[in-house]
Amino acid sequence: MGGYVHADSLCAGQGFPKPRPGRSSAAMVKVAIALLTAVALLLVVQIIDRSREPAQLKAVLDASERAASAQERMLLELKSLREELARRPAAAPTAAATASTDAGGRRDGVPREGGNFLLAPDTSHFDPAKVGGRLVEFERPPQSLNPLLENLASASAARGYMNDGLCDSHPAHPDLWYEGLAESVVIADGWRRFTFRIRPGVVWHRPAMARDGRHAWLDRDVELTAKDFAFAIDLIRNGDVDCPHLKGYYENVASARALDDRTFELVWKESEYTNIDGSLGLTPLPSHIYGRYEDGSEIPPEKLGAVFNKHWFDEAHQFVGTGMYMLESFEPGKSLELLRNPRYWSKGLHVDRMAWDGSVVQPDAQLTAFKNGQVHFQGLLPAQYKSEILDGRENRFAKPVANDPTAGRTGAFGWERVRGTSYAYIGWNMRRPIFADQRVRQALTLAFPKQRIIDEVFLGLGRPQYGPIHPDSPYAATDLPRFDFDPAVARQRLAEAGWKDSDGDGWLDREIAGQRTPLRFRIAYYAAGTLWQNILAIYRDNLKPLGIDMTPDPIEDTEWERRMDNKDFDGMCAGWQMDLDADFVQLWHSKGADEPKSSNHCGFRDQRVDELSLQLRRTFDRDERIRIAREVQRLIAEAQPYVFIRSGEGIFAWQNGRSGPADRRDLLGGVVTGFERLHPLRNRTRLYWTIDRAP
Amino acid sequence: MPETAPASPLALALRRFASRRGAQLGIALCAAFALVALYAPLLASDVAIVWWDDAGFRLPLLADLFNRRSYPKHHDLLFSVAGLLLPAIATGWWLLRRRWSASRRVLAAAGLVLCGWLLAMLPLLPDGRGGWQAVWSDRPSSACTAEAARASGAWTIFPLVPHRYDAAYAGAVLKPPGTVNPASGRGFLLGTDQVGFDVFARMAFGTRISLTIGLLATGIALAIGTVIGALSGYLGGWVDLVLQRLVEIMMCFPTFILVLVVVAMLGRDIFIITWVLGLTGWAGAARLVRGEFLAQSGRDYVLACRAAGLPAARIMFRHVLPNCMTPLLISATFGVAGSVGLESGLAFIGLGDANVPSWGMLLNQGRENIAFGWLIWVPGLAVFLLVMSLNMVGNGLREALDPKASP
C-alpha cells in the first residue's frame, strides 16, 4: 500500500480532496506531462547551451581575437612583402638563386650525377595584387595529420599546403625538379648517395597550442635543420612506428645522416631509379616536437617509436610544417582551417585563408550548398554536369562552347574541365582458361563500346585510354594498337580462337580440357560504385548478341579485398592512380603473377616485359627510358590484359564574384583547380599553378 | 471454421469491410499493383505479343516468359506462372463459390500457382533433337522485336511499351518522359535513368520486387512471430519469461538501425535484405499472438481440448491459432507496407541491391540529382501509393473486424 500513501501525499499537496480514480490519475498525468516536458526542455536547453557555455565561449572569443591579431600581423607582413615584390625586378629570384649555384652546374632540372641540377622555384604565377580572401570547400579532413601514420589522400593534400619537400617535381614532367627546402643536391656513387644543402632561415610554424600558456616551450622560432630529415627517416625505419606504406619506399636506405645543420646525406643500398623520387620528395619531421613529451622533455630513444604512434601532438590535433599555410584549427573529420604563413620562404598561393568543411557528404546537398554560396569550389558529378551545365538547368553556369575550353569561366559560377591521373579498366583473370587466349581478350575489348561509355556514362568527361601510362606523360606511346569498338571483328577473333555456338543454345562455347565450356563469366565491381554498375549494364548489352554471357557481380568492401587477393574473380573493375612517371614492375612483372596479394592480380606474364621493366628501373638516361617504356606499353596493349577504359576528367566549378575578388581563380593563381584533389600524385603536392603552363 | 452462413460474424465483417470507401479504394489499388506485377511483360517488353506473318501465327512473348535469358530470376517465373493461371483461378473461384469455403479456394489457388511454378522449372519440352529441355531455358529469344516487325512487315501486337527493363538504350541517358527512343520508334513513357534503362519498364518490374519483398519478409516475420507468441502465450511460466525478454529486445532495437547494420555487414543482396527484414520484424506479431493466446487459453473449448488429451501442439495450432487469425491478418497488411517502405528507405541511403530493378534503386539515382525529377517522383509516388493502399486495406480490415470500432 506504500504506493497509495505516496500518491495521497502528492495529491494532498496539490489541494485535492479524496483521491478518486479519475481525478487522481488526471493529476498524475499532469505531473507526468510536466516532468516529461521539463526533461525535454532541459535537453533542448542543453543542446542550445552546448556551444554557448561561458568557458567555451571565452575560448572561442580568445581564439578569434588571436586569429584577428594574427591576421592583422600577417597582413602587415604581406603588405611589406608586396612592396618588396613590386620593387624587385621579375627575374630577380632566379638570378639570385643561380648565383648560389655550385660552379659548373647545369641547372636544367633533370637529375644527373655530379653537380646540382635543381631549377629555381618557379613563382611566376604570383601576383601580389591578387592576394587575399578566404576560400571554403567541401572536403572531409582526415582523422589525423600525422606525416607518417596517416596516408589518406586528403591528409597528404592538407600536409602539402603546410609542409614542403626537399625538392618539387614538375607535375607534367615527373623528371624535372625544382628547389624546395633544399637549395642544392648532389648525387654520387652511382645514384646511391644524395647530399642536400638545406635552405637557411626556414622556420617551423608555431603551433596554435603554443599560445595557450601551458605549452610555452613551443612558443619560439625553431629553424629547420638537416636533423629534421634524418629524424624522419629514422622514425620511418623504426620498427615500432606503424607506417608500413612508407617503410616500403625507404627499405633500401643504407644510412641517413645530418652531416651538419645544413647538410643532409641519404645513402641507398642499391642503384635504382626510384631512389630519385624517394630522396628528392622527402619531407622533414619536426624533431623539436615529435622528439619530446608534452612538457618539453626529451623522449628516450627506445620509447620514441611507440610514443610516436599515439603522440600527444597529434592527439591535440596539431600540425606544424614549413610550408605556405599554417594550421589554424583542425577538427578531425569535420573541419580544417589554414592561415597564410607570413614567413614563408617562397611565395605560395594568393588566398589568405583556406577552410575545409566535412559536414556535407551527399553530392546533391553539396551542390545545393554551392549554389547557396556556402562553398567556393565544387566538383560536379557527370549527372550534375549534364543537368546543371549541359541541360542549362542552372543558368548561372556559362554554357559550354565548342572548341573553347575557357568558355565556362565567365558565368556567375565558373567551371572548367580538369584532367585527373587515374584510369579505369576491366581486368581479366588470365589464369582462367577462357581468358588465357590473347584473341579472346582482344575480342572482349573490341566488344566494349568505349566511346559510347565515355559519352553516356561519363557524359563526355574523359579520354579513351589505350595503355597503362597516362596520355599526358612524356613516356606515353601514341601508336598503341587500339581495338576500338567493332563487334564484327570481335566475332571474327572469337571464331579464330575456336569459340562457336555448337549446341545452338545461343552462347558461344569451346572444348577446354575435354569439357564443353560456354563463354560465361562474371565481372566483379565494387558495390558502392554506381558508375561501374552503369558501365557493366551497357557492356553486358553488347556482349549478349555476340553470344557471351556476362553477369555483373557487385562485391562489398570487405569481400572485395579478399577476392582480389585470392584472385577469385573472372573479370574485375578497378582503377589505377597513375604516376606520370613510368614504372612497370609493380603491376606487370611476372613475379607478382602468382603472389597472393600482389598488384598484378590479372596474372600477366611476359618474359620481354619482365626484362624491360627491370632494365627501366636501372636506366637513368631519359631518352633510353622513354624508348623502353614505349616498348613495354606496346607489348601490354597487344596482350590486352585489361580493357583500358578512360583516363579521368572532372568538372570543377567555382563562385565568381559572389564574395571576395571578382575572379576566384586568381586565389590559386592562374588556373582553377583543386586539380590536386583529382590528381593526388604521390609526393607531389603543389601542382595547381604549374599544370596550366605545362608545355 | 464456420460455413458461409449469411449470419456468420466473418461474413458480416467482410461485408462491413467491403462497404467502406477507403477499403474499396485500397483493395482496388492493391489489385492494380498486383496486376501490374503479374502482367509486367505485357506492359514492357520488346518482344511482340502476337506475330502474324507468312510463316504463320505465333505468340512470341509467351515463349519469352520462360526464357532464362530474358527473365533470370525465380520470382519472375513465379509471377509469370501466376499470371497465366489467373484466368483459370478466377473461373474456378466463381464456379466453386457455393461448394468450397473462401479459405479452401485461396489455398487451392496458391497450390495451383506453386505447382505451375515447379512444373515450369522441370525439363518438359522436347528440344527438337530427340532430347528434352527445360521450359525455363536459355534458348535465345526469338527476334520478334519492333525493328524486326518493321523490317518483315508482319502484323503484330506489341506490349504497351516495347522496351526491356534490362536493356540500356544507346543515346538515351537521363531522357525526360516522352522522349522518343530511335531504336524502337516509341517514346519512353516515364523517361530513362542514368544507364539508359526505360524507367517505365523498370517500375513495372520493380512492382514484382516490392511485392515479393513485402510478402516474403512479412511471411517470415509472421511465421516466427506466431510460433514464438504461441509458445509464450500457451506455455507460460519461464518459457514465457524468456521469450518475452527476446520480444522486448527486438522491440527495443530500432528496426531500421538493425537492418542497416546487418545489411552493411552482410551485403546488399535483395535476398539478404528480405531475410533481414523478416528476421527483425517479428516482435509485433509475437506480442499480438501471445496476447490472443492468453485470452483464449482460459476459454472452455481449450479446456475441453485439454481434457480430451489432445497434444499441446495440436491445441495450439489447430484450435487456438485460427481464432487469432484476424489480428494477424491486420498486422500482416501493415507489415507488408512497412517492409516496402523500409526497403526503399535502405536503397535511398545507398544500401539497396543494384542488380534488380527495384524502386529504391531508382530513388537512389533520383536523390543524387533532383534535376531529373522523374527519377524521384515516379518511384516516390509508387512507394507512397503502394504503402497507402496497403494501409487502407489494413485499416479497413481493422475497423471491420473490431466490433468496437464500428460507427
Next chain:
Amino acid sequence: MWAYVVRRLLWMIPTFLGILVINFAVLRMQGPSLSRELTKATGGESGEMNAKLVSSGVEAYLVRFRTTGLDLPALVNLRGFIGKDEVAAWLRETERGPGVDDAARDRREKELWMAGRFLVAPLAAVLADDALAKLHGPASMALSLCAFYPLHRGELERMAADEARARGERNQALKGLRIAYANDRGDGFRTTDPEAQAKRTAAVEFAARHAAAFAAPGDRWRAILGETGFTLFLRQLATGELWSTERQQYVFSLIADRWQTSFGLNLLAILIAWMVSIPLGVRAARRVGSLEERASGSALFLLWSLPSFFVGTLLLHHLCTDHPGSTALFPNRGLSSPDSLWYSTPAYLADLAWHAALPLLVLCYGSFTALSRYMRASVLDQMSSDYVRTARAKGVSEDAVVWRHATRNSLITMITLGSELLAALFGGSIIVEYIFSIDGLGRLLLEAARSQDAPLVMGSTVISVGLLLVSILVADLLYAVADPRIRARYA
C-alpha cells in the same frame, strides 16, 4: 512504487545484455579481413599493394586487431589447450598448392597468426622437432607473430623504462626469428641452411626463456571465459575504451559530441507530435462522423503513408536551394548557422528554430496519424463511461467534460505510445540527419556501418538503444505514477 521501479530496472538488465549479444553477434559475422587491413596498412586508398610490404604490415594489423579483440574467439577461448600435433596439422593446411581451397587456407593462416600467446609453446615444440622440418618456415613466422607484444602508449607510460626497452627489444628480436619460406611450392618449407637452423634454435630458446609470459600455469583455464572477444567488448564498454580505428578516436567521445543532437531532435519531435495530435484527436472525437472529421482523417492518413525520405528530399530541393532570383526559404544543413555563436540568445534560438523546422517536420508528421487516432478512440471510450455521464448529469459544461475529464484520462495511453514512438523515431532520424546534413548519432551510425567500423557501430548502437531503454523506463514509470492499478500490482 519503489518495488516497481526496482523490478523494472532489474528487467532491463537481461534486455540490455541481450541487445549487447545481438550487437556483438552481428558485428562478428563479418569483421574486417586480414587482407583488407593489410591493404589499408600498406597501400592506402588506391588499393595498390606492394607484396614485399606484407610482412611489415602484419604487425600493424595485429595491433589493430588486438585493440578491438578481433583476434580473440567470440565466446569461448580454448586456445590454451592446443597441442603440438594440432598446430602441426594447422601448419600443413597453410600450404598452397593445386587443389587447395585458397579461402580456407587463408583463414587457417590468419587463425594461426592471430592465435596469440598460447600458441607460442606448441609452435616452439614444432620448431624443435626435426621430423617436422618442412613446417619450420611457417612455424617461425607464426611464432614471431603470436609472441609479438603490441605496445601502447598508455602501457608504456606506466611501465618502467627497462621493461619498456625489454619489450621493444623482444619485438625486434622476434622479427629476426623468421625463417624465409615460400608456401606455394611443395618443397618450399624445408629449411636446412645453417642460417635457418640458427634462427630455429633461437626461436626455441626464446620460447623457453619467456614461457611464463606467454602461458602461466592456470592461465588457460582463466582464459576460457575471461579472454574472449565478448568479455573484451564488455570491458571496453564499461571502461569507455572502445577505440574506433577508422576515426582514430574514442567511440564515446565521438558519441558524446552527438547524442544530444539526436536525442533532443527526437524528443522535440515527440513533443510536437503530441501537441499537434492530442487536440486533433480530441476534436475528431467530438465531431465523429462530421465532414471535417472525415476530411482531416483522410488527410492524416495520406500523410502517414508518405515516405519520409521522399518528403525530405523534395523539401530540401524546393525550399532549401537558391534559385536564380530567389533565395532559399530554409537553411539546407545543420542545426545552426556557422556564425551563430555571436548571436544574442533570442536570435540564436530563432536561428535554431529556423534550422530545425524542416527536420522536425519530416521527423514527426508521420506520427500525427497514429497518435491522433489513438487519442480519438480513447476519448470516445471515456465519453461513454459512467463518470462522464455523471459529470454531464451534474450539469458540467461539455467543454469541461471533454477537456477536464475525458482528455486527461486518455493521456495515459499517450504516454506509453510515446516510448514506442521514440523507437520508431530513432530509425527515422538517420534519414533526416542524412538528408539535412545534421551531425547526429544517426549519421554517425550510418557512416560507421558503411565503413564497417565495428567498434563505432557497437558503441553507437548500444548508446542509442540505452537511451531508448531509459526513455521507455521513464514512460513506464510515468504510467505507473498515473495509474494506481499498476502500482497496486507491485505494492
